[in-house]
Amino acid sequence: MSSLGTVLDPAGQPRKPGALCIGAQKAGTSWLAQMLGQHPQIWIPPFKEVQYFNHLFLPGHRKWIDWHYRQKPQEVRDRHARRGIPVPPDLDAYLNGVTRGKMFHNQWYKRVFAPAPPVAIPMDFTPEYSTLPDEGVDYVARFLPRAKVIYLIRHPVDRAVSQLRMNLQREGRRPQTLAEWMAEIDNPVLHDRGDYASYLPRWQAQYPEMLVLPFGRIARDPHGLMEAVEAHLGIGPWLYSNIAEKVFASRNPLQPPPEAIAALEDRIAPQLAFLADHLGADFVAQTR
Incomplete structure (x- = not known):
């Protein structure tokens, strides 16, 4: 996603997104957004x-x-300020327009994508969508029946550890004892985002052509992964800059002790079994 180069069509009309990236959290969605944000045939909100x-x-x-909506527009403005570039008036007006007044209704959602150039596919990157209940996925399918959907899968243990470290950093907490770490491992919030056994079949039932990609390909074969994404979205090839760089690499030195990791592995074993049965052992090997 181009942080300063977002192209806006100020005369654009409200439109639905043509593609979704639904997750998973801590599975490379920010990296993929950074790549596709460079492509002239894709438009991602700033x-x-x-x-x-x-x-x-x-x-x-x-x-x-x-x-999120109180903070993110200011983050966009702050990025411009750090680089000494003024916020374009059209971008400033857009940020104000989608964050003021009544929000979260169908017309508002379509207005979010109105500035997408006519040649570009508007795309919504929201990892939380992967966790929608059945009625939520049904609603998405009725509202966006032709959307192209992408789901990135990270090894469930690695994903959970990454989420735990992120949550601890955000909350300013630092478990000291093994008992405290074990309590963190038992937190259901840690397991919800990686419940592939529940969420993947639910989405595939509505979007059988959904592109499911293993996280490990980002490091091992980023060019091949992007070729698969381009083919799925029906867009042309592009030369992506910084394709080998990590996005939002964790700087948190906290690491759960081995006993907590072992307990996490035991708890998450059914997810690995599901992935192996559903997508194959080769796919699972590429999730890390």
């Missing part, structure tokens, strides 16, 4: 995650989604 369908169907998300 704040990346729209958070629309989970606002409708996951009420527990609404409080932090409100925070």
